[in-house]
Amino acid sequence: MITRENKNPILYKVGRKHHEYRIAPKINKIWDRKRFPFTRRHFLKWRGIYNLKSLKRERMLSDKLPLWWLLGLGFVLITTPFLSNQLIGVSSIFCVYATINILWTLIIGTAGIFSFATLAVVGVAGYISAAANVYFDVPWPFMFIIGTFVGLVFGSILAAPSTRLDGLYYALLTIGVAEICRVFVVQLRVLAPQNGSITKVDSFIPNELFLQREGILIGFFASFVLLLLALLVWRLINSERLGLLLRTAKTSRENEAFAEAIGIDFRKARLVVFIISSAALGFVGAFYAMYFKSISPSVFSLDQLLILFAMMVIGGLGRADGAVVGAAIVTFIDKGLIELGPLRIILIAVIMLVVTIFAREGLTGARKQFRSFRKRKSGERRALRTEKNGEVMPEEATEILDKQEIYFRKFNKRLRDKLKKLITPELIEEHKNAPTGNHSDSLARVLNFFRRAETADKYALKKIYKEDSNSVYQVIAFSGVKTHPPRIVDDKEYSKLSEALHAVFVLRVNDLLES
Amino acid sequence: MDISIIAYALNLASIYALMAISISMIWSSIGMINMSHGATFAVSGYSAWYFSVIFKPIIFSFFGKTLLAQILMGSVLIGSAMLAGALCGLVIYFLAFLPIHDKPNYPVRSLIITLGINIASIQLLLYFFGARNKGLPKIFGFGRFEIFNIPIRYDQAGTIISTSIILLIMLIWLRHSRMGIEIRAMMQNPEGAAYSGISRRITAIPVLMITGSLAGISAALLSQTIFVSPTSGSIPLIKGLTIALLGGLGNVPGAMIGAILVGFLEAIVGSIQQRYVMFATFIFIITILIIRPRGIGGLLDNTRE
Numbered sequence: 001m002i003t004r005e006n007k008n009p010i011l012y013k014v015g016r017k018h019h020e021y022r023i024a025p026k027i028n029k030i031w032d033r034k035r036f037p038f039t040r041r042h043f044l045k046w047r048g049i050y051n052l053k054s055l056k057r058e059r060m061l062s063d064k065l066p067l068w069w070l071l072g073l074g075f076v077l078i079t080t081p082f083l084s085n086q087l088i089g090v091s092s093i094f095c096v097y098a099t100i101n102i103l104w105t106l107i108i109g110t111a112g113i114f115s116f117a118t119l120a121v122v123g124v125a126g127y128i129s130a131a132a133n134v135y136f137d138v139p140w141p142f143m144f145i146i147g148t149f150v151g152l153v154f155g156s157i158l159a160a161p162s163t164r165l166d167g168l169y170y171a172l173l174t175i176g177v178a179e180i181c182r183v184f185v186v187q188l189r190v191l192a193p194q195n196g197s198i199t200k201v202d203s204f205i206p207n208e209l210f211l212q213r214e215g216i217l218i219g220f221f222a223s224f225v226l227l228l229l230a231l232l233v234w235r236l237i238n239s240e241r242l243g244l245l246l247r248t249a250k251t252s253r254e255n256e257a258f259a260e261a262i263g264i265d266f267r268k269a270r271l272v273v274f275i276i277s278s279a280a281l282g283f284v285g286a287f288y289a290m291y292f293k294s295i296s297p298s299v300f301s302l303d304q305l306l307i308l309f310a311m312m313v314i315g316g317l318g319r320a321d322g323a324v325v326g327a328a329i330v331t332f333i334d335k336g337l338i339e340l341g342p343l344r345i346i347l348i349a350v351i352m353l354v355v356t357i358f359a360r361e362g363l364t365g366a367r368k369q370f371r372s373f374r375k376r377k378s379g380e381r382r383a384l385r386t387e388k389n390g391e392v393m394p395e396e397a398t399e400i401l402d403k404q405e406i407y408f409r410k411f412n413k414r415l416r417d418k419l420k421k422l423i424t425p426e427l428i429e430e431h432k433n434a435p436t437g438n439h440s441d442s443l444a445r446v447l448n449f450f451r452r453a454e455t456a457d458k459y460a461l462k463k464i465y466k467e468d469s470n471s472v473y474q475v476i477a478f479s480g481v482k483t484h485p486p487r488i489v490d491d492k493e494y495s496k497l498s499e500a501l502h503a504v505f506v507l508r509v510n511d512l513l514e515s
Numbered sequence: 516m517d518i519s520i521i522a523y524a525l526n527l528a529s530i531y532a533l534m535a536i537s538i539s540m541i542w543s544s545i546g547m548i549n550m551s552h553g554a555t556f557a558v559s560g561y562s563a564w565y566f567s568v569i570f571k572p573i574i575f576s577f578f579g580k581t582l583l584a585q586i587l588m589g590s591v592l593i594g595s596a597m598l599a600g601a602l603c604g605l606v607i608y609f610l611a612f613l614p615i616h617d618k619p620n621y622p623v624r625s626l627i628i629t630l631g632i633n634i635a636s637i638q639l640l641l642y643f644f645g646a647r648n649k650g651l652p653k654i655f656g657f658g659r660f661e662i663f664n665i666p667i668r669y670d671q672a673g674t675i676i677s678t679s680i681i682l683l684i685m686l687i688w689l690r691h692s693r694m695g696i697e698i699r700a701m702m703q704n705p706e707g708a709a710y711s712g713i714s715r716r717i718t719a720i721p722v723l724m725i726t727g728s729l730a731g732i733s734a735a736l737l738s739q740t741i742f743v744s745p746t747s748g749s750i751p752l753i754k755g756l757t758i759a760l761l762g763g764l765g766n767v768p769g770a771m772i773g774a775i776l777v778g779f780l781e782a783i784v785g786s787i788q789q790r791y792v793m794f795a796t797f798i799f800i801i802t803i804l805i806i807r808p809r810g811i812g813g814l815l816d817n818t819r820e
Contacts, residue, residue, distance in 0.1 A: 165808050168548070172760045173804055175753075176797035183794040302753070306550075306630055313627045317620075345638045352631035356624045357614045 022051075022058040052401070065321065072324075073227075080220055087336060088216050094331040095223035096291065099230040099284055101312050101323035103277045109318030110238050110246055111273040114167040116305055117158050117174035120181050121278050123299040125150040125285030127185060130198045130295050140202040143286040151282015155275045162274065163267055175302065182300035196297040203290030210293060219291055226287055227324075233280050234320045237273055245269045307334070310348075314355045316362025325363055416515060419449055423509055435501035450508050456480025457511065459489065459504045461497075473500035475507065520782040522667040522675075526740070528778025529678035533733040534755025535762060535770040536682070537726035543702040543765025545612060545719045546622055551629040552730055552755060553748030554636040555603040559731030560743035561640060562599030563592045564649045592651065593677075593735050600731025604723035607632060612719050633752075640745035648742035651735070670739040681732060685725070686767070694721055702765055754796075761800045763812020772811050 034043050045063040050056070061067075080091045104118045128150045129143040138146065158177065162170055186196040204222055209215035237243055249259035249266035259266045289295040298304065307330065315326025330348055337344045359366045391413040392406045400406055422442040430443055439447065450458075455478050462474045472493040476486040489507070494500035534552065541549045570591045578584035611628040615621055653670060660667060689695035697718050700708040709715060733751065734743070741747070758777055762769030777796055784795040804810065 161805055165804065168764065169760060169804055169808060169810075172757060173801050176757070176801050179793055180797050183790070187790060187794075302749075310627055310630060313623065317623065342638050342642060346635050349631040349635035349638070353610060353628055353635075356627045356631070357610070360615075360619050360624070 022060045024058055077224060085213060085216050088220050090335045092220040092223040093335055094327055095227040097331055098324045098327040099227050101327050102230045102234050102320050103280050105318060105323045106237055106277040107274055110243055111270040113162045113270060113274055114171045115174045116171050117177050118281055119299055119305050120178040121151050121154050121281040122285040122288055124154050124181055125282035126289040126295045129286040130201045130289040133202050134198055144283055147282040147286025148279050152279040155278020159271050159274045178300050182297050185297050197294055199294040201289050201293050203293055242269055242273055310352050314362055316364035319364055322362045322364040419446055420513060422446055431505050432502050435498050459507055461500050475503055519666050520786050521665055522671045524779040524782035525675050526671040527781055528775045529675050530733050530737050531754055531758050531778055532771050532774035533678060533729050534751050535758035535774050536767055537729040538755045539759040539764055539770045541726050544698055544722050547625040549629050550626060551607055551632040553752030554633040555600050555727050555730040556734045556748035556751050557640060557745055558603050558636055559596040559599040560734035560738050561644060563596040563735045564651055564743050566595035567592050567651060596731035596735035597728040600727035601724040604727025608720055608723045637745050648744045650742050651738040653739060674736045698722055757800050761803055761810050763810030766812025769810060769812030
């Protein structure tokens with residue numbers, strides 16, 4: 001087979017998504033698709049297709065989200081070191097909030113447990129690890145281990161009632177737990193002498209650099225790494241086995257019953273996801289205490305919790321990109337535009353209102369929502385065109401591979417429209433008088449059209465021999481399917497051939513007028 | 516233990532019952548968790564303060580310091596609070612209910628929208644009136660009297676009595692008026708109500724306006740005891756929400772029993788150590804919810820069966 005190298009490929013606009021960017025690969029060369037080490041997974045989701053007009057091989061990226069992640073995170077990483085100290089602080093807080101939101105999304109979205117105890121887990125782990133550092137002189141790297149362990153234990157305790165209580169009641173219970181933690185911490189004078197906060201915690205930022213530019217930069221890079229770790233946890237849980245199991249049992253009682261029937265223990269999977277995320281939140285808690293070098297009861301406050309929840313809803317509940325986008329917007333307005341004063345809180349509230357009123361799945365779901373809106377509108381427009389009759393509509397046309405078919409159906413429709421005008425009582429009378437032989441021009445045209453039809457649309461005559469040698473005719477219709485015998489149309493019997501031929505003609509005329 | 520806490524407990528219970536019943540009603544009839552109930556509370560408190568400042572000199576110049584002037588003052592206070600509450604309910608209807616009530620994710624989205632309204636209105640109140648507390652005129656006067664050796668302050672007695680009267684009127688209205696029957700039908704079975712021709716869109720207006728004016732009344736009554744401030748609604752909101760859940764959402768008797776229980780619990784704990792009030796309340800509610808996942812209302816339903 002001769003193959004040519006397509007040096008300057010001409011790309012034709014084909015199909016509904018002709019704007020999508022495609023790459024013409026080198027012919028006779030197998031794609032060198034890179035894989036993650038030790039797995040069979042690819043870095044990017046390339047798909048090979050054929051251009052239907054040029055008939056050349058092309059490849060396209062069917063999932064572009066990884067590129068957006070790379071662009072966004074790369075932008076944050078590269079620009080932040082050149083900003084002012086205050087904005088670097090904003091960027092680091094964004095990373096921390098985005099981390100908490102991603103882990104919370106795992107709990108709410110993947111596990112489907114409506115827990116509001118995320119900040120409580122963060123706070124408790126932060127307090128205990130900070131206390132271990134300040135009062136028992138545990139060196140700071142061990143704080144992470146303590147925090148993770150506390151998160152694990154606290155998460156296990158919180159997970160216990162989640163199987164018993166309904167969504168809303170469980171949400172209230174976890175809000176209550178957060179409030180109890182706050183009051184407990186404020187009251188416990190031994191733990192935190194200065195109105196509930198522990199200060200002077202050791203951390204990865206050396207004490208002499210704290211609140212210096214170098215210290216702030218170290219804090220930013222650490223929180224960026226934290227965000228990457230959270231994304232890794234998200235990837236490992238949501239996109240691997242546990243996430244797959246839980247997606248089967250998502251959103252409805254029927255799905256849960258289905259999952260149970262095929263042997264998925266989704267309750268256990270939910271608890272496992274909850275406990276893993278809680279352990280990760282405990283890690284974040286230790287980080288939180290170290291990053292600020294102190295921890296105060298405000299971490300448990302309901303306002304803070306609801307602002308975090310609002311971030312997730314603005315971005316899109318149940319999606320990692322939504323959690324990060326929402327955190328970016330709200331944190332930037334809340335902490336970055338301090339000079340606006342109380343106006344910025346109103347701005348956040350207005351954004352919350354506008355986004356939630358108009359976008360049903362947050363900002364990251366807006367694209368999908370717009371697509372479905374456009375699809376619905378085009379469907380409505382198609383439904384308005386009543387004169388369809390077998391002609392191919394443009395939307396349908398992109399799905400038909402054989403383009404000849406489209407033109408044939410178009411031609412056929414127009415032909416039928418013309419022939420319908422020719423059918424008159426005189427024409428039927430003419431056929432009745434002489435079914436065979438020479439005909440007038442219009443009758444000849446109609447009969448020609450009838451002859452060319454598909455077998456399934458045609459009729460035939462069946463000759464039935466009687467004893468007295470007066471045979472009669474019956475009209476039968478072909479099924480059009482092999483091995484399926486023809487069926488008898490009605491029980492009328494015609495003694496003359498011309499009568500039977502005319503009966504077939506009348507049936508065909510009826511079919512034509514009804515089409 | 517001091518016997519005077521009974522009056523205090525009943526005072527708390529009546530305010531909580533007003534909040535909890537309205538939150539419960541909103542949830543069960545139109546499926547919305549109204550986080551802006553606290554904002555309604557604060558806004559109507561401010562409106563009562565504003566109108567009382569305007570009308571006080573006018574009323575006292577006309578009638579002097581008579582009983583009639585007191586009554587007029589009280590009705591201006593409560594009336595303006597109710598009106599502001601009803602208007603807030605209308606705003607919530609147009610922002611958080613009407614645009615999205617038949618769209619996907621309605622419960623979570625309406626929660627976020629009402630949360631946004633709450634945040635925005637607190638900031639607007641701070642912007643226009645400042646962070647200073649405002650004291651409302653005492654409509655029930657100062658002083659105390661005794662029933663069965665229980666000393667009761669005038670404002671406590673006034674709160675308890677007027678709340679009981681208002682709740683009684685509302686329950687009778689819910690039971691016998693056409694609109695009330697429609698609302699109750701929606702609370703019991705929204706789909707069934709829709710099949711029998713009750714419009715969710717139209718019934719939501721009185722639900723939100725009435726619950727808003729109930730919040731307004733509770734603001735005017737609670738301001739007899741404490742001051743009005745932009746954030747004064749947040750604690751009644753949380754209390755109301757938790758008590759509504761404790762009573763079993765959508766259950767009016769459950770919410771009332773829950774309010775009385777929590778009122779007494781808070782009064783008793785508060786007389787021992789004021790700091791542990793929230794702590795004790797939440798522990799109590801969590802315990803009840805773990806034993807009875809559907810709250811007190813679930814308990815009532817089960818015994819009825």
